[in-house]
Amino acid sequence: MSSALPLRPELVGQLPYGAPRASVPVVLNVNENPYPPAPVVVTAVGRAAAAAAATLNRYPDRDADDLRADLASYLSGDTGVVLTAAQLWAANGSNEVMLQLLQAFGGPGRTACSFAPTYSMYPEYARDTNTAWVLGQRAEDFTVDPVAAAALIAVHRPSVVLLASPNNPTGTALSPDTVRSVYDATAGNGDGVVVVDEAYAEFRRPGVPSAVALLAGRPRLAVVRTMSKAFAFAGGRLGYLAGAPELVDALRVVRLPYHLSAITQAVARAALAHADVLLERVVELRTSRDAMAVALRAAGLTVADSDANFLLFGTFPDRHAVWQSMLDAGVLIREVGPPGWLRVSIGTPDENRAFLDALAAVRRVGTP
Numbered sequence: 001m002s003s004a005l006p007l008r009p010e011l012v013g014q015l016p017y018g019a020p021r022a023s024v025p026v027v028l029n030v031n032e033n034p035y036p037p038a039p040v041v042v043t044a045v046g047r048a049a050a051a052a053a054a055t056l057n058r059y060p061d062r063d064a065d066d067l068r069a070d071l072a073s074y075l076s077g078d079t080g081v082v083l084t085a086a087q088l089w090a091a092n093g094s095n096e097v098m099l100q101l102l103q104a105f106g107g108p109g110r111t112a113c114s115f116a117p118t119y120s121m122y123p124e125y126a127r128d129t130n131t132a133w134v135l136g137q138r139a140e141d142f143t144v145d146p147v148a149a150a151a152l153i154a155v156h157r158p159s160v161v162l163l164a165s166p167n168n169p170t171g172t173a174l175s176p177d178t179v180r181s182v183y184d185a186t187a188g189n190g191d192g193v194v195v196v197d198e199a200y201a202e203f204r205r206p207g208v209p210s211a212v213a214l215l216a217g218r219p220r221l222a223v224v225r226t227m228s229k230a231f232a233f234a235g236g237r238l239g240y241l242a243g244a245p246e247l248v249d250a251l252r253v254v255r256l257p258y259h260l261s262a263i264t265q266a267v268a269r270a271a272l273a274h275a276d277v278l279l280e281r282v283v284e285l286r287t288s289r290d291a292m293a294v295a296l297r298a299a300g301l302t303v304a305d306s307d308a309n310f311l312l313f314g315t316f317p318d319r320h321a322v323w324q325s326m327l328d329a330g331v332l333i334r335e336v337g338p339p340g341w342l343r344v345s346i347g348t349p350d351e352n353r354a355f356l357d358a359l360a361a362v363r364r365v366g367t368p
């Protein structure tokens with residue numbers, strides 16, 4: 001970047017977010033759903049886009065009312081919690097939803113916090129909104145210790161607390177008790193908004209509850225979801241949030257006018273109408289995840305318990321060498337998380353087998 005530009009000092013030398021991309025046969029690095037949408041969904045999405053195309057001279061529905069009603073009905077079905085459109089908000093991916101949360105509730109003189117290891121985008125929302133950033137630590141088992149969290153919150157009085165559950169890159173789901181404790185800890189200590197990022201919620205193991213069940217009576221709680229992972233809709237860019245109507249109204253103030261295109265609204269609605277088909281593969285992916293954890297452990301590796309569509313495994317004295325050797329073998333995984341760990345997304349059975357075979361070969365030969 002040219003030093004002649006009046007760049008904000010905190011952006012000097014910063015690189016755009018992005019996982020390394022490579023054209024190799026097996027891509028298991030960004031937690032996508034490995035299955036493209038089923039033909040019935042492709043047809044429905046195509047029809048919806050064509051219908052929306054006929055009115056593209058007009059601006060779209062600014063508040064995406066119909067889409068939010070559809071999201072409310074889907075999320076009510078997933079969680080058993082009755083929700084209305086007024087409690088839902090949608091944007092271009094959950095990343096935009098969370099940036100809007102920081103735009104509304106962060107800002108100069110304010111602080112946001114999370115607990116590491118966690119999603120690498122959180123500090124970027126803080127940076128981009130001039131919000132101070134504080135990072136606590138997760139416990140050894142990658143859960144959030146409520147006592148340590150309360151201590152951090154008491155000192156820094158954050159106006160936004162970001163909790164990923166299931167967490168990326170560890171796969172760890174937080175218990176409702178932990179979310180409740182963190183919420184209670186913010187009361188009188190900044191009275192911050194507690195954001196539970198449930199990007200991987202549909203992959204949680206049976207019996208693991210969603211924080212949506214905690215919304216009643218907690219006006220500062222927001223639960224963020226996305227269609228990017230379980231719904232196999234990462235390219236559609238649709239993320240959403242459930243929270244109190246007052247919290248949603250605050251996001252309506254900061255959103256750009258007509259932020260969600262008519263095409264996006266139409267295709268997301270068409271996809272949601274086929275939620276059952278889109279989510280069909282989730283059960284299979286969960287089963288593959290659990291089988292892969294068993295296989296990795298049987299091979300002598302440590303694997304973090306996962307409620308997501310990926311596994312964090314290790315540890316390796318030189319993880320970069322392992323990552324590189326895997327890439328050379330045609331398998332792209334992710335070098336992320338605490339030192340020594342690697343992350344692999346769950347793919348198709350063929351991709352999973354290719355990953356396990358390549359890893360076994362790499363470990364047999366040894367890395368430099």
Ligand SMILES: *Cc1c(COP(=O)(O)O)cnc(C)c1O
Pocket residue numbers: 031092093094095096119164167168197199225226227228229234238239
């Ligand atoms: C993938 C992911 C998201 C989803 O981002 P979108 O903008 O909805 O595609 C959000 N949070 C976490 C922790 C993720 O890993």
